[in-house]
Amino acid sequence: MAPAERTGTEDASEDDILLAATAVSKRFGGVTAVEEVSIAVKRGSVTAIIGPNGAGKTSFVNMVSGFYRPDSGVIRFAGTDTTRFRPAEIAALGIARTFQNIALFGGMTVLDNIMLGRHVHMKSGILSSFVYWGLAQKEEVAHRARVEELIDFLELQDLRKQPTSALAYGLRKRVELGRALALDPKLLLLDEPMGGMNQEEKEDMAGYILDVNEQWGTTIILIEHDMAVVMDISDRVAVLDRGRKIAEGTPSEMQSNPDVIRAYLGTGERGAGEKRGHAA
Amino acid sequence: MLDLPWRFVAILFANGVLVGSMYALIALGFVLIYKATDAINFAQGEFVMFAGFLAAGATHEAGFPWWISALLSVAGMIVFAFGLERIVLRPLIGRPVLAVIMATLGLGFVLRGVATMAFGGGTQTIPLPVSNAPVFIGPLILPPIELVGAGVSLAFLGVFGWFFLKSRVGVAMRAVADSQQVAMAMGINVRRYFALAWAMAGVVSALGGVLWGGMLGVDNQLALVGLKVFPVMILGGLDSIVGAVVGGIIVGVVESLSAGFLDPLVGGGTKDFVPYLLMIAVLMVRPEGIFGRRRIERI
Numbered sequence A: 001m002a003p004a005e006r007t008g009t010e011d012a013s014e015d016d017i018l019l020a021a022t023a024v025s026k027r028f029g030g031v032t033a034v035e036e037v038s039i040a041v042k043r044g045s046v047t048a049i050i051g052p053n054g055a056g057k058t059s060f061v062n063m064v065s066g067f068y069r070p071d072s073g074v075i076r077f078a079g080t081d082t083t084r085f086r087p088a089e090i091a092a093l094g095i096a097r098t099f100q101n102i103a104l105f106g107g108m109t110v111l112d113n114i115m116l117g118r119h120v121h122m123k124s125g126i127l128s129s130f131v132y133w134g135l136a137q138k139e140e141v142a143h144r145a146r147v148e149e150l151i152d153f154l155e156l157q158d159l160r161k162q163p164t165s166a167l168a169y170g171l172r173k174r175v176e177l178g179r180a181l182a183l184d185p186k187l188l189l190l191d192e193p194m195g196g197m198n199q200e201e202k203e204d205m206a207g208y209i210l211d212v213n214e215q216w217g218t219t220i221i222l223i224e225h226d227m228a229v230v231m232d233i234s235d236r237v238a239v240l241d242r243g244r245k246i247a248e249g250t251p252s253e254m255q256s257n258p259d260v261i262r263a264y265l266g267t268g269e270r271g272a273g274e275k276r277g278h279a280a
Numbered sequence B: 001m002l003d004l005p006w007r008f009v010a011i012l013f014a015n016g017v018l019v020g021s022m023y024a025l026i027a028l029g030f031v032l033i034y035k036a037t038d039a040i041n042f043a044q045g046e047f048v049m050f051a052g053f054l055a056a057g058a059t060h061e062a063g064f065p066w067w068i069s070a071l072l073s074v075a076g077m078i079v080f081a082f083g084l085e086r087i088v089l090r091p092l093i094g095r096p097v098l099a100v101i102m103a104t105l106g107l108g109f110v111l112r113g114v115a116t117m118a119f120g121g122g123t124q125t126i127p128l129p130v131s132n133a134p135v136f137i138g139p140l141i142l143p144p145i146e147l148v149g150a151g152v153s154l155a156f157l158g159v160f161g162w163f164f165l166k167s168r169v170g171v172a173m174r175a176v177a178d179s180q181q182v183a184m185a186m187g188i189n190v191r192r193y194f195a196l197a198w199a200m201a202g203v204v205s206a207l208g209g210v211l212w213g214g215m216l217g218v219d220n221q222l223a224l225v226g227l228k229v230f231p232v233m234i235l236g237g238l239d240s241i242v243g244a245v246v247g248g249i250i251v252g253v254v255e256s257l258s259a260g261f262l263d264p265l266v267g268g269g270t271k272d273f274v275p276y277l278l279m280i281a282v283l284m285v286r287p288e289g290i291f292g293r294r295r296i297e298r299i
Helices: A057-064 A087-093 A110-116 A126-131 A133-153 A169-181 A199-216 A227-233 A251-255 A258-266 B006-037 B044-060 B066-092 B097-119 B144-166 B168-178 B180-185 B190-216 B220-236 B241-266 B274-285
Strands: A017-028 A031-042 A046-050 A072-077 A095-097 A187-191 A219-223 A236-241 A244-249 B135-137 B140-142
Touching: A017 A057, A017 A219, A031 A046, A031 A057, A031 A072, A031 A219, A031 A236, A046 A057, A046 A199, A046 A227, A057 A072, A057 A187, A057 A219, A087 A095, A087 B180, A095 A169, A110 A133, A110 A169, A110 B168, A133 A169, A169 A187, A169 A199, A199 A219, A199 A227, A227 A251, A236 A251, A236 A258, A244 A251, A244 A258, B006 B044, B006 B140, B006 B144, B006 B168, B006 B190, B006 B220, B006 B241, B044 B066, B044 B097, B044 B190, B044 B220, B066 B097, B066 B190, B097 B220, B140 B144, B144 B168, B144 B190, B144 B241, B168 B180, B168 B190, B180 B190, B190 B220, B220 B241, B220 B274, B241 B274
Parallel strands: A031 A244, A046 A219, A046 A236, A095 A187, A187 A219
Antiparallel strands: A017 A031, A017 A072, A236 A244, B135 B140
16 A cells, blocks of 8 residues: 655755655554655755654654664655664754653753753864863853853743753743754754643744744754644645655645545544643 | 760761761762663672772782872773773663673672782782871871872762763763763764763772772772672762762761771671661662652653
């Protein structure tokens, strides 16, 4: 059974495509989490991946970010075959991600967390930072400037020195976004950036995501359950169901697509993600 | 009314604090590994013993002055710990914790055997330039080697505390300890930090080996200081440097007081097990230790 291929990217030239996943599959034991999924993401676009729980959305993101190695298929990012890359190598190439369950370093401050996002840009290695202490310090100052910019952008000024474990849920999500942005990523993967948020927090987050996309031209892939948000902020939507891509197109196309409606109705999940906390 | 000989108590107490600070140094080697890699190194005591043998060997076989021997011991332990991580422990990353525990336990026995084979069964000395004449401070009478040992230990504990709190590498190391996955997503090369943690544990073990070896002499028995680490760690919490210091001092003081008061009553030997009694009691009341992080498990 071939997945319904409707990539809609035929008009885009090679150069316009930042990330191209071609027929990637991932199996865990006998369970196929992702089956022959192809998604091409245009430079500078916001792409939403939607689908019922267990559709393989997070597994797909895990493959793009190197946490899972695809059993078959190819992933190319900015012209490089990253299919077999490790997470740290992928981060160094310019792909940052957030996690479905907030994954901040709990005992550390907001500042420390976001500074860790600069890690890939720090030239001095472990040993040299001991030997050339001054150089490492100088470098640190430069990175600190970028981090301060992000702190201003995300309006976290007053929380710099707060341990992240003490922050409210929505703020922690925002810090996690800041940490991912500190990588200055070309591609930003957001796994349910608004999961568990109230309406006001969701609107704030949607605003930040759009600003990131517009100000820095960052290409964004996000997994989201809230259809209203998806319609608002994404240029394209890919729909997964039981590991397969069943549709892809503009948000309005997806809203009227019978396959999509069936997938959502079939599992009793429609619109705003009412089910939370399923394992990644 | 209890009529305690106060000067005697004060001396026992001060002794306990000094020796306890030196326990804390050994415990630091343990904390470094646990913090960064989540593994428990049961060969910590043997690391210390091995480092002591290296320093003693450099002094007696090669005739180096004490400070070159100490530096050689540090260098040797860095190489040793680095190699150990590379060859034995790296393949165990991602395996159950038990595998690492068994590997380090086995390693401990191998080290003891190899050290005896290589350096002989006798007790060797490390001639540190510290006089034997006791030092009088107010009412206290203290052995200089303990003062030096405690001073060096606390200084290094301070340096490591600063390292984890403030330095970029230390913060990254904490990130690795917190979540390897998330650290990877930040582009942190987790394996490199594991290797660094082991190398640092090697340095700490070398310092411990020189100090403890200088105080007690170097033989197989030196590895037993590693056993003291367990009550220290349980009292202080497995993942905290401050905890290691406080736990070390508690164990040192408890040990010293039981040696002074209980041993004469029962004919000796209590100092070796009273810290463990305390450990068991703490485990029953507060399993994460006094300073340990309470772990909230996601189920």
